[in-house]
Amino acid sequence: MKIAVTGATGQLGTLVIQALSQQIPTKNIIALVRDTHKAEHFADQGIEVRLFDYNQIETLQPALEGVDRLLLISGSEVGQRVPQHQAVISAAVKASVPYVAYTSLLHADTSALGLATEHKATEEIIQNSGLAYAFLRNNWYIENYLGNLAHIVSEGKLYGAAGIGRIRAASRQDYAQAAANVLINAPSNNPTYELAGSAAFTLSELAQTISTVYNTTVEYINLTATDYSHALSEAGLPQGLVDVIVDADVQATFGGMYSESDDLSTLIGHETMSPEQLITQLKTA
Ligand code: NAP
Numbered sequence: 001m002k003i004a005v006t007g008a009t010g011q012l013g014t015l016v017i018q019a020l021s022q023q024i025p026t027k028n029i030i031a032l033v034r035d036t037h038k039a040e041h042f043a044d045q046g047i048e049v050r051l052f053d054y055n056q057i058e059t060l061q062p063a064l065e066g067v068d069r070l071l072l073i074s075g076s077e078v079g080q081r082v083p084q085h086q087a088v089i090s091a092a093v094k095a096s097v098p099y100v101a102y103t104s105l106l107h108a109d110t111s112a113l114g115l116a117t118e119h120k121a122t123e124e125i126i127q128n129s130g131l132a133y134a135f136l137r138n139n140w141y142i143e144n145y146l147g148n149l150a151h152i153v154s155e156g157k158l159y160g161a162a163g164i165g166r167i168r169a170a171s172r173q174d175y176a177q178a179a180a181n182v183l184i185n186a187p188s189n190n191p192t193y194e195l196a197g198s199a200a201f202t203l204s205e206l207a208q209t210i211s212t213v214y215n216t217t218v219e220y221i222n223l224t225a226t227d228y229s230h231a232l233s234e235a236g237l238p239q240g241l242v243d244v245i246v247d248a249d250v251q252a253t254f255g256g257m258y259s260e261s262d263d264l265s266t267l268i269g270h271e272t273m274s275p276e277q278l279i280t281q282l283k284t285a
Pocket of ligand 1: 007012033053073075076077139140141
Protein backbone atom coordinates (compact mmCIF):
# COMPACT_ATOMS: atom_id res chain seq x y z
CA MET A 1 0.00 0.00 0.00
CA LYS A 2 1.66 3.21 -1.23
CA ILE A 3 0.88 6.61 0.31
CA ALA A 4 2.02 9.72 -1.56
CA VAL A 5 2.25 13.26 -0.18
CA THR A 6 2.44 16.40 -2.33
CA GLY A 7 4.38 19.45 -1.11
CA ALA A 8 6.46 16.95 0.86
CA THR A 9 9.39 19.35 1.30
CA GLY A 10 7.10 22.04 2.76
CA GLN A 11 6.64 22.61 6.47
CA LEU A 12 3.41 20.62 6.78
CA GLY A 13 4.48 17.98 4.25
CA THR A 14 7.72 17.31 6.14
CA LEU A 15 5.76 16.71 9.34
CA VAL A 16 3.25 14.44 7.55
CA ILE A 17 6.11 12.33 6.15
CA GLN A 18 7.63 12.19 9.64
CA ALA A 19 4.31 11.08 11.15
CA LEU A 20 3.80 8.45 8.45
CA SER A 21 7.37 7.14 8.92
CA GLN A 22 6.61 6.46 12.57
CA GLN A 23 3.68 4.23 11.65
CA ILE A 24 4.36 2.52 8.32
CA PRO A 25 7.48 1.24 6.52
CA THR A 26 9.23 4.07 4.69
CA LYS A 27 9.26 2.01 1.47
CA ASN A 28 5.47 2.56 1.36
CA ILE A 29 5.82 6.37 1.40
CA ILE A 30 6.26 8.49 -1.71
CA ALA A 31 7.38 12.12 -1.36
CA LEU A 32 6.03 14.18 -4.27
CA VAL A 33 8.24 17.25 -4.67
CA ARG A 34 8.87 19.99 -7.21
CA ASP A 35 12.58 20.14 -6.37
CA THR A 36 14.18 16.74 -5.90
CA HIS A 37 17.41 18.32 -4.59
CA LYS A 38 15.50 19.43 -1.49
CA ALA A 39 14.37 15.84 -0.89
CA GLU A 40 17.63 13.92 -0.70
CA HIS A 41 17.12 13.34 3.03
CA PHE A 42 13.91 11.45 2.20
CA ALA A 43 15.72 9.12 -0.20
CA ASP A 44 18.31 8.47 2.53
CA GLN A 45 15.46 7.21 4.76
CA GLY A 46 14.19 4.80 2.09
CA ILE A 47 11.33 7.08 1.03
CA GLU A 48 10.72 7.18 -2.71
CA VAL A 49 11.00 10.68 -4.16
CA ARG A 50 9.14 11.61 -7.34
CA LEU A 51 9.12 14.89 -9.25
CA PHE A 52 5.70 16.52 -8.99
CA ASP A 53 5.10 20.13 -10.00
CA TYR A 54 1.52 21.39 -10.15
CA ASN A 55 2.59 23.76 -12.93
CA GLN A 56 4.23 21.04 -15.04
CA ILE A 57 1.30 18.86 -15.96
CA GLU A 58 3.52 16.25 -17.62
CA THR A 59 5.05 15.41 -14.20
CA LEU A 60 1.74 14.62 -12.52
CA GLN A 61 0.23 11.40 -13.87
CA PRO A 62 3.52 9.44 -14.07
CA ALA A 63 4.30 10.35 -10.45
CA LEU A 64 0.91 9.04 -9.32
CA GLU A 65 1.19 5.59 -10.92
CA GLY A 66 0.81 2.87 -8.28
CA VAL A 67 -0.31 5.31 -5.58
CA ASP A 68 -3.09 3.95 -3.33
CA ARG A 69 -3.65 7.03 -1.18
CA LEU A 70 -2.76 10.58 -2.03
CA LEU A 71 -2.49 13.59 0.25
CA LEU A 72 -2.94 16.77 -1.80
CA ILE A 73 -1.45 19.56 0.29
CA SER A 74 -2.91 22.77 -1.05
CA GLY A 75 -0.47 24.82 -3.12
CA SER A 76 1.06 28.01 -1.81
CA GLU A 77 0.35 30.27 -4.80
CA VAL A 78 -2.91 31.98 -3.86
CA GLY A 79 -4.91 32.66 -7.03
CA GLN A 80 -3.31 29.75 -8.92
CA ARG A 81 -4.60 26.95 -6.78
CA VAL A 82 -7.78 25.97 -8.58
CA PRO A 83 -6.10 25.13 -11.91
CA GLN A 84 -3.17 23.54 -10.06
CA HIS A 85 -5.42 21.34 -7.94
CA GLN A 86 -7.63 20.54 -10.93
CA ALA A 87 -4.52 19.29 -12.77
CA VAL A 88 -3.57 17.08 -9.81
CA ILE A 89 -7.03 15.57 -9.47
CA SER A 90 -7.33 14.93 -13.23
CA ALA A 91 -3.96 13.17 -13.11
CA ALA A 92 -5.07 11.14 -10.08
CA VAL A 93 -8.15 9.96 -11.94
CA LYS A 94 -6.08 9.01 -15.00
CA ALA A 95 -3.58 7.16 -12.80
CA SER A 96 -6.47 5.33 -11.06
CA VAL A 97 -5.54 6.60 -7.59
CA PRO A 98 -8.41 5.32 -5.46
CA TYR A 99 -8.24 7.72 -2.49
CA VAL A 100 -7.35 11.38 -1.97
CA ALA A 101 -7.19 13.46 1.18
CA TYR A 102 -7.07 17.23 0.73
CA THR A 103 -5.89 19.93 3.16
CA SER A 104 -8.74 22.42 2.96
CA LEU A 105 -9.80 25.29 5.21
CA LEU A 106 -12.00 25.31 8.31
CA HIS A 107 -15.67 25.51 7.25
CA ALA A 108 -14.52 25.98 3.64
CA ASP A 109 -18.08 25.83 2.30
CA THR A 110 -19.35 28.69 4.51
CA SER A 111 -16.22 30.56 5.63
CA ALA A 112 -16.05 34.29 4.88
CA LEU A 113 -12.25 34.18 4.57
CA GLY A 114 -11.04 35.16 1.12
CA LEU A 115 -8.95 31.98 1.08
CA ALA A 116 -12.10 29.85 1.25
CA THR A 117 -12.99 30.39 -2.41
CA GLU A 118 -10.15 28.27 -3.80
CA HIS A 119 -10.59 25.58 -1.15
CA LYS A 120 -14.32 25.32 -1.79
CA ALA A 121 -13.70 25.08 -5.53
CA THR A 122 -11.09 22.35 -4.97
CA GLU A 123 -13.45 20.38 -2.76
CA GLU A 124 -16.05 20.53 -5.55
CA ILE A 125 -13.49 19.31 -8.10
CA ILE A 126 -12.70 16.36 -5.85
CA GLN A 127 -16.37 15.60 -5.18
CA ASN A 128 -17.05 15.59 -8.92
CA SER A 129 -14.03 13.43 -9.70
CA GLY A 130 -15.55 10.18 -8.45
CA LEU A 131 -12.51 9.53 -6.21
CA ALA A 132 -13.03 8.46 -2.61
CA TYR A 133 -11.86 11.35 -0.45
CA ALA A 134 -11.42 12.92 2.97
CA PHE A 135 -11.41 16.67 3.48
CA LEU A 136 -9.02 17.87 6.17
CA ARG A 137 -10.32 21.35 6.79
CA ASN A 138 -7.40 22.85 8.70
CA ASN A 139 -7.90 25.97 10.75
CA TRP A 140 -5.06 28.52 11.08
CA TYR A 141 -1.64 27.37 12.26
CA ILE A 142 -0.64 28.81 15.67
CA GLU A 143 2.76 29.29 14.02
CA ASN A 144 1.22 31.98 11.79
CA TYR A 145 1.22 34.32 14.80
CA LEU A 146 4.73 33.41 15.90
CA GLY A 147 6.79 33.77 12.72
CA ASN A 148 8.83 36.62 14.20
CA LEU A 149 8.71 35.49 17.81
CA ALA A 150 12.17 36.81 18.72
CA HIS A 151 11.16 40.25 17.44
CA ILE A 152 7.81 40.13 19.27
CA VAL A 153 9.63 39.33 22.50
CA SER A 154 12.34 41.95 22.07
CA GLU A 155 9.83 44.66 21.14
CA GLY A 156 7.30 43.56 23.77
CA LYS A 157 4.45 43.94 21.28
CA LEU A 158 2.27 41.56 19.31
CA TYR A 159 0.35 43.34 16.56
CA GLY A 160 -2.88 42.18 14.94
CA ALA A 161 -6.39 43.16 13.96
CA ALA A 162 -8.34 40.26 15.43
CA GLY A 163 -9.79 42.20 18.38
CA ILE A 164 -11.28 39.82 20.90
CA GLY A 165 -11.98 37.18 18.26
CA ARG A 166 -11.62 33.68 19.70
CA ILE A 167 -9.23 31.57 17.69
CA ARG A 168 -8.97 27.78 17.80
CA ALA A 169 -5.69 27.43 15.94
CA ALA A 170 -3.45 24.36 16.24
CA SER A 171 0.16 23.50 15.51
CA ARG A 172 1.29 22.16 12.14
CA GLN A 173 2.44 19.06 14.00
CA ASP A 174 -1.10 18.20 15.10
CA TYR A 175 -2.59 18.81 11.64
CA ALA A 176 0.16 16.64 10.18
CA GLN A 177 -0.52 13.81 12.62
CA ALA A 178 -4.21 13.96 11.75
CA ALA A 179 -3.42 13.80 8.03
CA ALA A 180 -1.13 10.80 8.52
CA ASN A 181 -3.78 8.97 10.56
CA VAL A 182 -6.42 9.61 7.91
CA LEU A 183 -4.11 8.40 5.15
CA ILE A 184 -3.31 5.21 7.04
CA ASN A 185 -6.92 4.43 7.99
CA ALA A 186 -8.59 5.77 4.82
CA PRO A 187 -11.98 6.28 6.47
CA SER A 188 -14.86 5.54 4.08
CA ASN A 189 -17.97 7.61 3.30
CA ASN A 190 -15.96 10.67 2.20
CA PRO A 191 -15.67 12.40 5.58
CA THR A 192 -15.15 16.12 6.12
CA TYR A 193 -13.13 16.95 9.22
CA GLU A 194 -13.30 20.43 10.75
CA LEU A 195 -9.86 20.61 12.33
CA ALA A 196 -9.25 23.13 15.09
CA GLY A 197 -7.23 23.42 18.29
CA SER A 198 -8.64 22.06 21.53
CA ALA A 199 -8.83 25.46 23.24
CA ALA A 200 -9.65 28.92 21.95
CA PHE A 201 -7.47 31.96 22.57
CA THR A 202 -7.60 35.65 21.75
CA LEU A 203 -4.48 37.46 20.55
CA SER A 204 -4.36 39.26 23.94
CA GLU A 205 -4.21 35.86 25.61
CA LEU A 206 -1.54 34.76 23.17
CA ALA A 207 0.54 37.83 24.09
CA GLN A 208 0.06 36.93 27.75
CA THR A 209 1.22 33.38 27.06
CA ILE A 210 4.35 34.65 25.28
CA SER A 211 4.97 36.90 28.31
CA THR A 212 4.70 33.95 30.67
CA VAL A 213 6.96 31.63 28.67
CA TYR A 214 9.63 34.31 28.18
CA ASN A 215 9.15 35.84 31.64
CA THR A 216 8.75 39.27 30.11
CA THR A 217 5.94 41.64 29.10
CA VAL A 218 4.40 41.37 25.65
CA GLU A 219 1.38 43.55 25.01
CA TYR A 220 -1.21 42.91 22.30
CA ILE A 221 -1.73 45.98 20.10
CA ASN A 222 -4.97 45.78 18.17
CA LEU A 223 -4.84 47.83 14.97
CA THR A 224 -7.48 48.68 12.42
CA ALA A 225 -7.33 46.55 9.29
CA THR A 226 -5.88 49.51 7.36
CA ASP A 227 -3.17 50.24 9.93
CA TYR A 228 -2.27 46.56 10.27
CA SER A 229 -2.02 46.28 6.50
CA HIS A 230 0.34 49.30 6.37
CA ALA A 231 2.44 47.91 9.21
CA LEU A 232 2.88 44.53 7.49
CA SER A 233 3.69 46.18 4.15
CA GLU A 234 6.26 48.41 5.81
CA ALA A 235 7.79 45.31 7.39
CA GLY A 236 8.43 44.09 3.84
CA LEU A 237 5.75 41.44 3.38
CA PRO A 238 4.42 41.01 -0.18
CA GLN A 239 0.98 42.56 -0.71
CA GLY A 240 -0.71 39.22 -1.46
CA LEU A 241 0.42 37.81 1.88
CA VAL A 242 -0.49 41.03 3.70
CA ASP A 243 -4.04 40.78 2.33
CA VAL A 244 -4.36 37.15 3.46
CA ILE A 245 -3.09 37.90 6.99
CA VAL A 246 -5.27 40.98 7.48
CA ASP A 247 -8.35 39.26 6.09
CA ALA A 248 -7.78 36.33 8.45
CA ASP A 249 -7.59 38.65 11.47
CA VAL A 250 -10.64 40.64 10.43
CA GLN A 251 -12.64 37.44 9.91
CA ALA A 252 -11.42 36.15 13.28
CA THR A 253 -13.27 39.03 14.92
CA PHE A 254 -16.46 37.57 13.41
CA GLY A 255 -15.69 34.01 14.51
CA GLY A 256 -13.96 32.92 11.29
CA MET A 257 -11.18 31.15 13.23
CA TYR A 258 -13.53 29.46 15.66
CA SER A 259 -15.23 26.08 15.57
CA GLU A 260 -17.04 23.87 18.05
CA SER A 261 -15.49 20.81 16.40
CA ASP A 262 -13.21 18.41 18.27
CA ASP A 263 -12.37 16.43 15.14
CA LEU A 264 -8.67 17.22 15.44
CA SER A 265 -8.19 15.92 18.98
CA THR A 266 -10.35 12.90 18.09
CA LEU A 267 -8.22 12.09 15.04
CA ILE A 268 -4.91 12.38 16.89
CA GLY A 269 -6.18 10.75 20.09
CA HIS A 270 -5.29 13.55 22.49
CA GLU A 271 -5.70 17.29 23.13
CA THR A 272 -3.88 19.46 20.64
CA MET A 273 -0.67 21.25 21.56
CA SER A 274 -1.45 24.46 23.44
CA PRO A 275 0.09 27.81 22.47
CA GLU A 276 2.13 27.61 25.68
CA GLN A 277 3.55 24.20 24.74
CA LEU A 278 4.34 25.37 21.22
CA ILE A 279 5.97 28.63 22.33
CA THR A 280 8.04 26.71 24.88
CA GLN A 281 9.10 24.30 22.11
CA LEU A 282 10.04 27.19 19.81
CA LYS A 283 11.94 28.94 22.61
CA THR A 284 14.08 25.89 23.33
CA ALA A 285 14.58 24.85 19.67
P1 NAP B 1 4.83 25.66 2.81
O1 NAP B 1 5.89 25.35 3.81
O2 NAP B 1 4.94 26.92 2.04
O3 NAP B 1 4.75 24.43 1.81
C1 NAP B 1 4.08 24.51 0.59
C2 NAP B 1 4.53 23.31 -0.22
O4 NAP B 1 3.88 23.37 -1.49
C3 NAP B 1 6.04 23.29 -0.47
O5 NAP B 1 6.53 21.98 -0.34
C4 NAP B 1 6.15 23.73 -1.92
O6 NAP B 1 7.28 23.20 -2.57
C5 NAP B 1 4.88 23.11 -2.47
N1 NAP B 1 4.51 23.74 -3.72
C6 NAP B 1 4.27 25.05 -3.96
N2 NAP B 1 4.00 25.24 -5.26
C7 NAP B 1 4.10 24.02 -5.86
C8 NAP B 1 3.98 23.57 -7.18
N3 NAP B 1 3.75 24.41 -8.20
N4 NAP B 1 4.11 22.25 -7.42
C9 NAP B 1 4.36 21.38 -6.43
N5 NAP B 1 4.53 21.74 -5.15
C10 NAP B 1 4.41 23.06 -4.87
O7 NAP B 1 3.40 25.69 3.50
P2 NAP B 1 2.91 24.80 4.74
O8 NAP B 1 3.06 25.56 5.97
O9 NAP B 1 3.54 23.45 4.62
O10 NAP B 1 1.35 24.71 4.45
C11 NAP B 1 0.87 23.81 3.47
C12 NAP B 1 -0.24 24.49 2.70
O11 NAP B 1 -1.26 24.89 3.61
C13 NAP B 1 0.20 25.77 1.99
O12 NAP B 1 0.70 25.48 0.70
C14 NAP B 1 -1.09 26.56 1.93
O13 NAP B 1 -1.93 26.11 0.89
C15 NAP B 1 -1.78 26.16 3.23
N6 NAP B 1 -1.50 27.08 4.35
C16 NAP B 1 -2.27 26.93 5.45
C17 NAP B 1 -2.10 27.77 6.53
C18 NAP B 1 -2.93 27.62 7.75
O14 NAP B 1 -2.75 28.40 8.69
N7 NAP B 1 -3.82 26.64 7.82
C19 NAP B 1 -1.10 28.75 6.51
C20 NAP B 1 -0.31 28.85 5.38
C21 NAP B 1 -0.52 28.02 4.31
P3 NAP B 1 8.78 23.65 -2.14
O15 NAP B 1 9.10 22.87 -0.90
O16 NAP B 1 9.61 23.26 -3.31
O17 NAP B 1 8.73 25.13 -1.90
